[in-house]
Amino acid sequence: MKLIKSAIAILAIVSSSVSSFAGDVGIASYGERFADRNCSWCHGPSLQGFATAPRLAGQTRQYIENQLRNFRAHTRDNPLSKHYMWGAAANHLSPQTARDLAMYVSTLNAESANDGDKGLAARGQTIYREGIPASNIPSCIACHGPNAEGAGAEGAGEIPRLGGLSYHYLKRRLEQWGEGYHAAAAAPMPGIASQLSANEIEALASYLSFVK
């Protein structure tokens, strides 16, 4: 009797765990399994981001593919990219895997970081919408969209969604371009970001972190 009870208990426990694993393997895409095994350590279990590892969930597909390529080619050279992403992209990532990953993350629901300075958000919104014409800074809406959603139906597909990204991440990127770190070839962002003052960067990063 004891034997049978123990056997039933073991079967019950093991089968409940097996069924959830089997469900993952059967239904999850290659991109999802790859991301769970390799990306979630830094980017969070649902890829919502953590500290300076940006949210990937809900990002535009072509942008993700392009960044993975830029990590491999070393064209994206800011310090954390160099420290973490160059190795990650070189070791595991074929172009097909990059496409699968990009497809997967682009379908994920994105949560806003909401970690900016609320007091600066209004100024950030003004800068985002109008740019700073007297200083030759264009409106961000032209490329990134009215709700910072990234490339829309008209878009070339490569423009990132900014809405809800972490204040800390956005602030670093905007600062880094002004420090001489590179973007993709011919991208306008280094020239634009170099013109922004520290307060303007904080305002923009704050505003964007609250956008849904």
Place this chain on the structure above:
Amino acid sequence: MKVVSLQLVLAAAILAIVFSGVGRADGTGAPAFSKRMAAQEVSGDRAYRASRHPHRDEERRYREAPAGARTLQAKIQYCHDCHGPSGQGYRGFFPMPRLAGQTTEYLENQLRAFVEHRRETHIAIVMSKVHGLSPEMRMALATHFRDLNPKPFGGAPRELVDTGKKIYEEGDPDANVPACSACHGPEAKGSGAIPRLAGQLYPYTVKELANWSTERGQTPAAPDTSAVMQPIAHSLNKSQIDAVAAYVSHLE
């Protein structure tokens, strides 16, 4: 013996399941380096920030450079930021039109039309804020873009091109639409106040033709040259607009 080993297996199974869950449930798998960086960011320490970015001011300051060259170059770069590195246009969230190879008169007219609110964009980008340009500056900008000649941006539906060519070269007499080539030229290069269409972005041309009466000639008391296009744009139907826009978009 059997009972003992089964109990061990039970314990092992429980332990295995518990430990396999820990890594997935915990959201803070980031390495210590990232956490240290995050702490330093959050502290907002002014001295720390200054040490990392010694050349960035709190408020606005222009970098040192000869004032004249800086101003024109800065304005040119400002245009390129949206209109593409070689002025070929760009499909951002909105389509930003090609300026390369455009006639200087047309470019200057549009710059003035935006500032005078004779032309609106309705896409939340306020081109009228591109102000403060002297006539000499407008001429210099227009000349710069006129002399650029990149390949067309591309991306229009190929299957519409033949229909579009027919409309471009023959118009639509039944609808009172003259041939576009009559004014815009056989190669769509334009001339004087009449703009070049060759290589223009497909979604931009579609939008202009569809929205002509709500975007152009917005000061009825002071009509401008855009008035000549109003009846033509009005008479074209949607499929004709798409076709002719596709056709001109791939011309070089």
